[in-house]
Amino acid sequence: xxxxxxxxxxxxxxxxxxxxxxxxxxxxxxxxxxxxxxxxxxxxxxxxxxxxxxxxxxxxxxxxxxxxxxxxxxxxxxxxxxxxxxxxxxxxxxxxxxxxxxxxxxxxxxxxxxxxxxxxxxxxxxxxxxxxxxxxxxxxxxxxxxxxxxxxxxxxxxxxxxxxxxxxxxxxxxxxxxxxxxxxxxxxxxxxxxxxxxxxxxxxxxxxxxxxxxxxxxxxxxxxxxxxxxxxxxxxxxxxxxxxxxxxxxxxxxxxxxxxxxxxxxxxxxxxxxxxxxxxxxxxxxxxxxxxxx
Amino acid sequence: xxxxxxxxxxxxxxxxxxxxxxxxxxxxxxxxxxxxxxxxxxxxxxxxxxxxxxxxxxxxxxxxxxxxxxxxxxxxxxxxxxxxxxxxxxxxxxxxxxxxxxxxxxxxxxxxxxxxxxxxxxxxxxxxxxxxxxxxxxxxxxxxxxxxxxxxxxxxxxxxxxxxxxxxxxxxxxxxxxxxxxxxxxxxxxxxxxxxxxxxxxxxxxxxxxxxxxxxxxxxxxxxxxxxxxxxxxx
Ligand SMILES: Nc1ncnc2c1ncn2[C@@H]1O[C@H](COP(=O)(O)OP(=O)(O)OP(=O)(O)O)[C@@H](O)[C@H]1O
Ligand SMILES: [Mg+2]
Numbered sequence: 001x002x003x004x005x006x007x008x009x010x011x012x013x014x015x016x017x018x019x020x021x022x023x024x025x026x027x028x029x030x031x032x033x034x035x036x037x038x039x040x041x042x043x044x045x046x047x048x049x050x051x052x053x054x055x056x057x058x059x060x061x062x063x064x065x066x067x068x069x070x071x072x073x074x075x076x077x078x079x080x081x082x083x084x085x086x087x088x089x090x091x092x093x094x095x096x097x098x099x100x101x102x103x104x105x106x107x108x109x110x111x112x113x114x115x116x117x118x119x120x121x122x123x124x125x126x127x128x129x130x131x132x133x134x135x136x137x138x139x140x141x142x143x144x145x146x147x148x149x150x151x152x153x154x155x156x157x158x159x160x161x162x163x164x165x166x167x168x169x170x171x172x173x174x175x176x177x178x179x180x181x182x183x184x185x186x187x188x189x190x191x192x193x194x195x196x197x198x199x200x201x202x203x204x205x206x207x208x209x210x211x212x213x214x215x216x217x218x219x220x221x222x223x224x225x226x227x228x229x230x231x232x233x234x235x236x237x238x239x240x241x242x243x244x245x246x247x248x249x250x251x252x253x254x255x256x257x258x259x260x261x262x263x264x265x266x267x268x269x270x271x272x273x274x275x276x277x278x279x280x281x282x283x284x285x286x287x288x289x290x291x292x293x294x
Numbered sequence: 295x296x297x298x299x300x301x302x303x304x305x306x307x308x309x310x311x312x313x314x315x316x317x318x319x320x321x322x323x324x325x326x327x328x329x330x331x332x333x334x335x336x337x338x339x340x341x342x343x344x345x346x347x348x349x350x351x352x353x354x355x356x357x358x359x360x361x362x363x364x365x366x367x368x369x370x371x372x373x374x375x376x377x378x379x380x381x382x383x384x385x386x387x388x389x390x391x392x393x394x395x396x397x398x399x400x401x402x403x404x405x406x407x408x409x410x411x412x413x414x415x416x417x418x419x420x421x422x423x424x425x426x427x428x429x430x431x432x433x434x435x436x437x438x439x440x441x442x443x444x445x446x447x448x449x450x451x452x453x454x455x456x457x458x459x460x461x462x463x464x465x466x467x468x469x470x471x472x473x474x475x476x477x478x479x480x481x482x483x484x485x486x487x488x489x490x491x492x493x494x495x496x497x498x499x500x501x502x503x504x505x506x507x508x509x510x511x512x513x514x515x516x517x518x519x520x521x522x523x524x525x526x527x528x529x
Contacts, residue, residue: 163397166386170394173385180345180381181445182369182398 005135007256008249013141014210014224015248016148021203021218021225022232022240023152024196030235031172031192032088034095038102040222042079042197043204044215045106046072048114050205051121051213061124065205069198076197080190088189110215123209144206151202152241155195159237168192220267224251227270230277233287243285247273297355298323298481299344299449304352306336306343313339315505316352321449326475326482328492328513330526331502337485338378340502341451344368344483345375357448370398374447378454378485380434382441384427388418391426391437395444404444411440414470431458439467443474450474452484456491464488468495489526493517501526 021039028036036042050068053059059067083102087094125143129136159165170178171188179185203225204218211217228247232239251266277284299321306314313336321327329337343350344361345368354361356371368375374395375381383391392411396404412419415436421429426437435455442450452471456464472495474480486492493499493513501509501522509522516522 163393166390166394167397169390170383170386174383176347176365177377177381177383178394179365180347180369180375180377181394181441182366183394184366 002135003256004253006137007252009135009137009145010141011249011252012245013144013248014252015228015245016145016241017203017206017221017244018224018228018247019241019244020148020151020199020206021221022228022244023155023237024199024203025225025229026232026234026237026240027192027196027199029229030237031168031189032084032092032095034092034099035226035234036196037096037099037222038079038106039196039200039225040204040218041103041106041110042072042076043200043207043221044218045075045110046197046201047121047204047208047213047217048110050201051119051208052114054122061122065124068201068205072197072201073194076194077190079197080193084193085186085190088186107215114215116215119213121208121213140209147202147206149241151199155199156237158195164188164191223267224248224270227273229284230274231284233284235288236284236286239284239286296323297321298357299483300353300355301340301344302353302355304340304343304350304354306339306348306350308339308348313348313505314343314350317343317502317505317507319500319507319510321481321483322497324475324479324481325498326471326484326496328496328499329483329485329502330489330492330499330516330522331508332525334504335502336505337502338453339505341375341377341453341483341485344451345373347375347377369445372445372448373451374442374445374449375451376438376442376453376455379457380431380438382426382429382434382438384425386426387423388426388429388437389422391441392418392444395441396446398445407444407446411443415440432460432463435459436463436467439470448481450480450482452482452486454485454487456486456488464491471495489522 021043025036025039046068049071050064053064053067054061079102083098084095087098123140125139129138159169167178167183168188168191171183171185172192175185203221207217207221224247228244229240231247232243247270251269254269255266297320301317301319303316303318304314305312305316317340329340331337339348342348344354346364356373361368361371383394386394389408392408393404396407417433418440426434429437435458439455455467468491471482475482484492484496493516496513498512499510499516500507
């Protein structure tokens with residue numbers, strides 16, 4: 001039984017990372033109606049920045065973490081202004097293609113700046129475990145869950161309680177009406193890209209200690225995040241987080257208790273989740289089924 | 295009375311179609327002005343031209359300054375536009391719609407104003423958390439009006455506020471508009487199909503025909519006009 005709970009907790013830890021990245025995907029999807037395929041590479045880029053600050057510039061972990069968040073926010077705003085805004089009003093497929101291009105460019109850029117070498121990254125959390133009722137839980141897992149959920153909650157409070165957060169939701173869902181009340185829609189979308197980039201950076205920096213730092217480190221995480229977002233409902237922020245946690249726990253238990261799945265079949269299982277959700281309940285667990293307007 | 299809003303030879307087009315062919319009109323500060331006309335005459339487009347939702351030519355002056363830019367700029371200048379077909383933020387709650395209505399304002403009186411809206415629309419407090427898109431059509435129309443008032447506009451522009459409302463509610467809405475006009479000096483430009491009620495509340499009115507002003511005058515003059523009576527009032 002203890003082993004079971006241990007697997008659940010470590011599933012929650014990876015799940016909270018999927019949830020955070022899924023949420024950043026959902027934020028951009030709500031605002032622009034497209035999936036940002038570059039979300040994972042943006043997170044990788046941010047993680048390298050934090051790593052550089054720590055190893056080459058004498059930063060300790062958390063200050064580097066915060067600086068990386070700020071830089072990521074600005075980078076997200078910059079990406080929106082430079083390459084997304086010019087195609088935003090056109091057909092959506094153009095935006096999709098731009099994000100795929102961005103994925104390739106960022107991946108190439110990371111390899112060019114930092115080389116493709118795989119590097120170990122120090123974790124900000126102690127390598128010990130604590131004993132909770134006979135279950136040994138690692139600080140790494142607890143810390144990961146705490147940081148992800150805290151980021152999500154802060155973001156949620158921002159969207160609910162602040163004027164700018166409200167304006168951003170309006171800009172994403174009813175742009176024409178939002179402009180009529182004086183909201184500068186394009187500016188709000190840019191801030192949305194910034195916040196999504198910062199949240200992705202959180203996911204990246206928490207992923208790095210367990211998978212090592214490399215230009216492709218977020219590839220599988222991104223696919224899990226897609227699955228989480230689809231599972232929860234691609235337009236539902238709450239759904240993205242819950243979807244991430246469900247997926248994390250589910251995959252972990254599947255890998256532990258179903259022999260033939262092991263650790264190699266995680267990705268196919270995630271793709272299966274995407275497929276089944278799209279067939280059975282396209283709006284996801286938390287999404288509102290779209291009412292077709294006649 | 296000085297004019298708060300002035301349009302001089304305003305033109306607007308949708309692709310090849312010229313919807314406005316030189317509209318000239320004037321909304322005096324503190325008055326209610328109605329814009330009437332048949333379907334497709336260009337009433338909605340006139341309001342859209344003012345708030346910058348369509349590209350326009352000609353001169354539009356608001357509070358003595360030329361009005362430029364898109365809807366954000368118009369909102370910031372103090373124009374609240376309730377567009378045709380409601381214009382609530384359907385995904386947000388009733389209260390969030392009202393909070394957002396006050397977006398261009400600074401200061402802390404937002405909560406007090408939400409309470410003031412509850413005086414006009416008593417159903418609002420108990421439905422505060424309902425998603426606006428799930429309100430009935432009439433409720434959405436009232437919410438759109440309340441949202442517009444939350445910005446404490448200098449000019450309120452309403453596009454057919456009566457559409458889809460029960461006659462009693464229409465009376466109520468127009469009486470709220472008159473009250474705001476009399477007590478707070480709110481200036482109103484209203485497009486309306488219900489000519490009878492529009493001429494009751496408005497001081498002056500313009501009748502549009504295929505993108506031009508065909509007729510204008512005080513409400514009393516227009517009520518007495520043979521053509522207006524025959525085409526719009528039906529007696
Ligand atoms: N988005 C649009 N694209 C193309 N043409 C448009 C558009 N909106 C309006 N028009 C055209 O512009 C002309 C004026 O339309 P407008 O909506 O201003 O009329 P209206 O007086 O408000 O009519 P109604 O009483 O039916 O609301 C019409 O011929 C209409 O077909
Ligand atoms: Mg109209």
